[in-house]
Amino acid sequence: MLSLLSLPGPLASIFSLNGHSRYLHVGWFLISVANLTVILLMIVVFVLALVLPFPNRETPQELLPSREKPQ
Amino acid sequence: MSAPEKASTWTGRVRRAAVDAFPPERLLPETQPVYVASWVYVFGVLSLAAFAVIIASGCVLALAGPAWWHGSSIGHFVNSLHLWSTELFFFFMVVHLWAKFFMAAWRGRRALTWMTGAVVFLISIGAAFTGYLSQQNLDSQWIAGQAKDGLNASGIGSFFNVLNYGQMLMWHIVLLPLAVAVLVGLHILLVRRVGVCPPLPAREETP
Numbered sequence: 001m002l003s004l005l006s007l008p009g010p011l012a013s014i015f016s017l018n019g020h021s022r023y024l025h026v027g028w029f030l031i032s033v034a035n036l037t038v039i040l041l042m043i044v045v046f047v048l049a050l051v052l053p054f055p056n057r058e059t060p061q062e063l064l065p066s067r068e069k070p071q
Numbered sequence: 072m073s074a075p076e077k078a079s080t081w082t083g084r085v086r087r088a089a090v091d092a093f094p095p096e097r098l099l100p101e102t103q104p105v106y107v108a109s110w111v112y113v114f115g116v117l118s119l120a121a122f123a124v125i126i127a128s129g130c131v132l133a134l135a136g137p138a139w140w141h142g143s144s145i146g147h148f149v150n151s152l153h154l155w156s157t158e159l160f161f162f163f164m165v166v167h168l169w170a171k172f173f174m175a176a177w178r179g180r181r182a183l184t185w186m187t188g189a190v191v192f193l194i195s196i197g198a199a200f201t202g203y204l205s206q207q208n209l210d211s212q213w214i215a216g217q218a219k220d221g222l223n224a225s226g227i228g229s230f231f232n233v234l235n236y237g238q239m240l241m242w243h244i245v246l247l248p249l250a251v252a253v254l255v256g257l258h259i260l261l262v263r264r265v266g267v268c269p270p271l272p273a274r275e276e277t278p
Contacts, residue, residue: 023131046166049110056108 114167121160128153137207176268184261201243
């Protein structure tokens with residue numbers, strides 16, 4: 001049975017919090033894969049929040065800006 | 072017979088000032104401007120919800136103590152709930168911060184709202200840090216040992232000793248949560264008073 005603790009490679013470093021953590025090291029730049037994953041997730045969620053449509057209830061006419069009122 | 076003059080008591084003055092600043096319809100509004108109907112505006116309240124879970128799970132942990140949260144399955148669950156609600160609190164707070172930064176949310180006399188939010192973020196980092204120190208396990212000893220040199224080098228160590236478990240626990244469960252709760256309350260009152268910041272206006276095309 002596949003368990004989170006037995007996931008190979010980078011996946012294990014994301015999901016298992018008990019083993020040795022993996023790091024991304026490029027020159028002076030050093031970051032753990034777990035921290036990098038969280039930062040990337042925040043960026044993804046931020047972009048999705050900007051582009052995804054919000055499930056609008058019908059807006060009362062008096063609350064619409066004048067340019068959006070039907071002519 | 073003329074109407075009785077308003078008694079000049081401090082309670083009356085406070086009440087009149089509070090009602091003037093926060094009339095009930097502004098304190099608990101039923102509608103919001105149309106621009107609030109966007110996902111990018113939900114991260115403030117998500118941070119608030121995560122903070123409520125942190126406080127509630129922290130109260131449960133305080134009831135039973137370290138032997139319970141390290142030694143029983145329900146204790147592990149509540150301990151994890153406390154940790155992951157903190158992770159979500161920071162996650163939502165950072166996205167909220169990005170959203171407000173990129174819409175310059177200090178516009179329109181909202182500077183104090185912006186500043187209280189920024190200070191809450193900084194205090195929350197201290198609250199999370201003292202939480203790691205309060206775990207009562209090898210992790211907390213390791214983190215305290217690593218942190219003391221840096222803090223001592225800055226001079227903070229003379230009154231904030233990370234190796235003093237009792238002091239760190241008190242900062243974590245009394246002082247810092249109180250500071251966060253008070254400032255979050257002030258932050259929300261300021262949002263109610265001045266209103267939610269509108270998005271930046273679209274730039275008009277020049278011919």
